[in-house]
Amino acid sequence: MTRPAKVLIPLAFLLAAGYFLLRVREVLFPFVLAAAFAYLLNPMVAFFEIRGLRRNAVVLVLYALLLGLGVFGAYHGIYALNREIGLARNEWPVYVQRGQKLLRELRQARKQLQPLGRLPGTDETLQWLEDNWQGWTATAIQKVPALALQIMPILQLTFLVPFLAYFFMVGGPTFLEKLLDLVPARYVEMVLDLMTQVDHALGNYLRALLVEGSFVGLLSLAGFWVVGLNYAVQVSLLIAVTTVIPYVGPLAGAAVGGTLALFQYQSLAGVAWVLAVCAVVQFLDNWILQPVIMKSAVELHPALILFALMAGGSLWGFWGLIFAVPAACMVKVVLEVGWEWYRSEFGIRLPGLPAQAQRVPLV
Amino acid sequence: MNILEVLKGLLLDPEFRQKRQFLQRVPVFRGVPRRQMGILFKALAARNYHRGEVLFSEGDIGRALFILESGRVELTQQGPGGRSQRLALLEPGDYFGEMALIEERPRTATATALEEVRAYLLYKTELARLLHHAPVVAATILAHLVEILSARLRTAMDHNLRLLESGGPTPKKPAKLQEAV
Secondary structure, three states, rough: OOOOHHHHHHHHHHHHHHHHHHHOOHHHHHHHHHHHHHHHHHHHHHHHOOOOOOOHHHHHHHHHHHHHHHHHHHHHHHHHHHHHOOOOOOOHHHHHHHHHHHHHHHHHHOOOOHHHHHOOOOOHHHHHHHHHHHHHHHHHHHHHHHHHHHHHHHHHHHHHHHHHHHHHHHHHHHHHHHHHHHHHHHHHHHHHHHHHHHHHHHHHHHHHHHHHHHHHHHHHHHHHHHOOOOOOHHHHHHHHHHHHHHHHHHHHHHHHHHHHHHHHOOHHHHHHHHHHHHHHHHHHHHHHHHHHHHHHHHOOOOOHHHHHHHHHHHHHHHHHHHHHHHHHHHHHHHHHHHHHHHHHOOOOOOOOHHHHHHHHOOO | HHHHHHHHHEEHHHHHHHHHHHHHHHHHHHHHOHHHHHHHHHOEEEEEEEOOOOEEEOOOEOOOEEEEEEEEEEEEEEEEOEEEEEEEEEEEOEEEEEHHHOOOOOOOOOEHHHHHHHHEEEEEHHHHHHHHOOHHHHHHHHHHHHHHHHHHHHHHHHHHHHHHOOOOOOOOOOOOOOHOO
16 A cells, blocks of 8 residues: 555545544434543442453442442432422422512612612612512523423433443443554554543543532531521532532532522521631632642643633533533643654654763763 | 352453463563552553554654563664664563653664564553552562663673774664664
């Protein structure tokens, strides 16, 4: 085979495969999610594999355990959710009335509120909020069934993703080995180098995020229980999940917790307690958890994180927000490794002799 | 056959034992604790090469150490007249290209598979990771590398000295080129 043909034929195959994947991109999502799930669980499988156990046996046992946990969680989750829905059905009108009362009191007391009372238009704004409050809450209640229907595809994913992930986990290493065999021999070292670095960076980041989310969720739960906030489990869960979205996540958790506290306690002191819990958790997260957990993860500039979030959100909505930062990590590592490779390959930066070797002879 | 044996058969990976026995024979891994051999397996990547396939060429930047599991590999180098000369013929259990674990420098020889070859690759990034996660494994490998380096340096110096004493030209390359791949 001639040299151009050697390059052009694989390139044509790659382009065709890329075009095909682009055409079927809508069905790729569960596969991407399954691969991510398998990737996250892989260290657990590897833990036993390096001790001489069969990979498929370890995956089967792990799945049996996860299935047990899933059934247990779903049973208790559905039971708890049902109870919470019943509770919310009873409490919702009370909360709506409390909100209305609070707005009315706020409007009446506006003159004492400095400097808010002096601002032009505050009376009209508060009146407008009070007039529309019941309408909004009624609309929100009406939208609940529609929202529940939107969750259905996510429920489908919960069955499909673990099923696909099982095959990824069992056959993953063999598949990678076959893939490596396809890489031209000359580039094997470079590809392996790139794969390892991406794996380290991404794996460290994702696993650190999981650990961080769990800790933040548990700390929030403990704090909310102490201050006696209703729906503490749900708010903590929201905070834990949204931890994956830097900056936006903690704010969303604090906003939801604060709003619930306002309705529950009907006082700013109650809101302050809940916000204090959120602030303490954030402090512990930023100053104690992150330096320990994230020490080996990729560092991204805050502006880059925000850009990645906005780009991810605008391209793929909610899932774009979830995957934005890991994708940015991957791009950063690929660029770094690519640049290092370029420099060493073209001799731009070759290490010189260490000073000791230049100065002192071998003795 | 009792239940324990059935369970062992179901749970234990037979390939693991074979792989461990093979790697324990490779000099560069000698001394790696038996219990940590699994960590070493995870750090290695396996690659199959066809007969005639070039594993790496002279001048390529090296990033990995190669360990031959099966097949034979020939190391060659371009001679002064542009003719390729054989430096070494490597058999299963041999390893080569270890200098790539120390620094990313151009390879000084070409490695070609003489038959179907299966090799394990240990690359620099993975060794760096081992240094943090399994320091005993990494230290054992590095100690071997230092030992090899030191021995080669002394050989090269002796060779230079002999050449100088005999009044020949000052050599610019190590005496045993195949060892510096």
